[in-house]
Amino acid sequence: MKRIFMLILCMLLSHWIIAQNTFRAKVTSDQTKAILKGATATIPNLKIAISADTSGLIVIPNIPNGKFEIDVTYVGFSKSEKVYSFPQKNPDQTIEIVLEPSTGELAEVTVQTTRTNQSLRDIPTRIEALSLEELDEKSTMRPGDIKMLLGETTGIHVQQTSVVSGSSSFRIQGLDSRYTQLLQDGMPLYSGFSGNLSLLQVSPLDLKQVEFIKGSASTLYGGGAIAGLVNLISKIPEKTPELTFLLNGTSANGVDASGYYSRKWQHIGTTIFGSYNYNGAYDPSNTGLSAIPQIKRFTINPKIYLYMDEDNSGWFGVNTTYENRLGGDMQVIDGKADNVHQYFERNKTFRFSTQLSFTHKIDEESRVNFKNTIGYFDRQLSEAGFNFKGKQLSSFSELNYVRNGEKASWVAGANLITDNFTATPPQSSLNYNLTTLGAFVQNTYKANNWFSLESGLRLDDNTPPPNKPANGLFILPRVNALFKLTSHLTSRIGGGFGYKMPTLFNDQSEQDGYQNIKPLNTGNTQAEQSYGLNGDLNYRHALGSEAFISVNQLFFYTKVDRPLILQNNTFINAPGHLTTQGTETNIKLVMDELVFYLGYTYTNTKQHFNGLTNTQPLTPKNQLSFDATYEIEGSFRFGAESFYTGSQLLSDGTTGRDYITFGLLVQKMWKHLDIFINAENLTDQRQTKWGSIYTGSITNPNFGDIYAPLDGIIVNAGIRIKLLN
Missing domain, CATH: 2.60.40.10 (Immunoglobulins)
Structure with a gap:
């Protein structure tokens, strides 16, 4: 047993x-x-x-x-x-x-602006990215344009350039809008004359991601990106088809209707975006002038994607926008003009551009890319007793080679940029023509697990050339380094050169409506040249299994030699230089469904002309933003945000007061339907509360600088219908 x-x-x-x-x-x-x-x-x-x-x-x-x-x-x-x-x-x-990457700041993000499609964490260049989830929230807050999207980004300031028509530009790190680039899928669709009104004519509904580079981005995108660039990344077709409609109405007489469709088959795919945006003229302060103009805009953007085989793919797209924008005296807009009420400002614009991209995969590590865009922009600006009309024909072509190795990545290529502007008589003397041929090479070397170095060099030749010393030829070096100090702490430092060819198209001429501006003699004007430095510290850490914190501290400095200024209606090189320096602080805390964000920007921009130093007007030194969001994914979202804009020097020597705005968003989501309501500027901050926005008579008003909102409290509500998703 x-x-x-x-x-x-x-x-x-x-x-x-x-x-x-x-x-x-x-x-x-x-x-x-x-x-x-x-x-x-x-x-x-x-x-x-x-x-x-x-x-x-x-x-x-x-x-x-x-x-x-x-x-x-x-x-x-x-x-x-x-x-x-x-x-x-x-x-x-x-x-x-x-x-799969989770939501929140610590999720892994792949960026396209550097051409190498690497993770955001592994790139020596400092890049910020707004994900699809964040864009989804922004598209319900302001479906018709990206003005709010950029204006709520730390380090970016949106400046309104027209009181009655609402036209605006954006500035990065205190520098004028002409020192920035706005790209769509890496292509300059909104450069030169066509950059005017661009913020107000791009919808966020068909965007997948928005990427920001603050500071010199000269190597890949040319000298014009002195202050930085914004790259709008479009959605691409996925295996799961998407059909989305968005309907929105506002308390400021606005209506937005847009739709997006995408689908991918074995060898072909398509995306189609279309929208109609309407706004009735709106005057909340009863000044007799429109704070929001009357707007009628149509947009259609179809694209077709080809997947020929594993090694060859490409796409072709068309972007078309027509807009009629009428601002000014409310009686004129209503068709009741008389001897006193005559002032108006009308912008009729037609934008048409094509985009082409083709990629050939050589092997697992390398590929060749070709891309091209041809753009046509027609704008007629009419005011009482004045009419300015011009057409721009521009193009961009680039061939580049990309190799992603285990230790080193290379991007090399050449591009050709043409820009031709033709004004209708009697302003034909303002005609403008520029051709830029550029070649570039950039290397990213990962020395070890804690150090990476990115170095680049660009050579540009411009025709017609500006005045000496450059004579149209510019060599632009750029270096950035990434230090992974610990598993939670990283640092980036870098800098580069840049330049900007003389041009009439900037904030000053836009604000003056191109009236009385004299022709620009490129051969007698020097190009603006810049030198910039950036450095940051970034801390990321998990607080348990469901909480994350991210802290980023940025320091920046840029110097622009002999900037272009308007003097006696003529653009000339200033006798001196411009400097901007400051800091950005970004803190994000994710606690499961609850997200807090705090952003602070300090900007000190100075003009050093004729041995004297003065503060640059319309550049607030202090800006603060706070955002809190509670979201149950796919079910419910609640958000509250507040923005502080500090006092700023105005062009007439006076000081514009500081102000605080506050907003709320509530959104309920189901599988095929979202309902949302959003309120902006609940503190009802309006510049018209603090004084008149013009001098002279209502017949011929002389407008001052716009440094605060004019439209007051605005509430919008709508639905988003997802038939295929």
């Missing part, structure tokens, strides 16, 4: 020993396929937790027979929860576990 008992015990013991199983898995990112070293695998029932090694491999030994849930987590990524049966059919198999 004793022998039988011992035999049974040995058999059970041997079975238990044999039943010990080993689980092997490799953890990677869904977007970039990068190895997620340090990912954690947990078997809750067995109280086992193992971390992945440097190759992303997880090995869990001594697992008994049965079914066990294994959870895999990594900071900034959604958790993988899956039940596995042991013993496995193939015990030596290494399972691949792919984690």
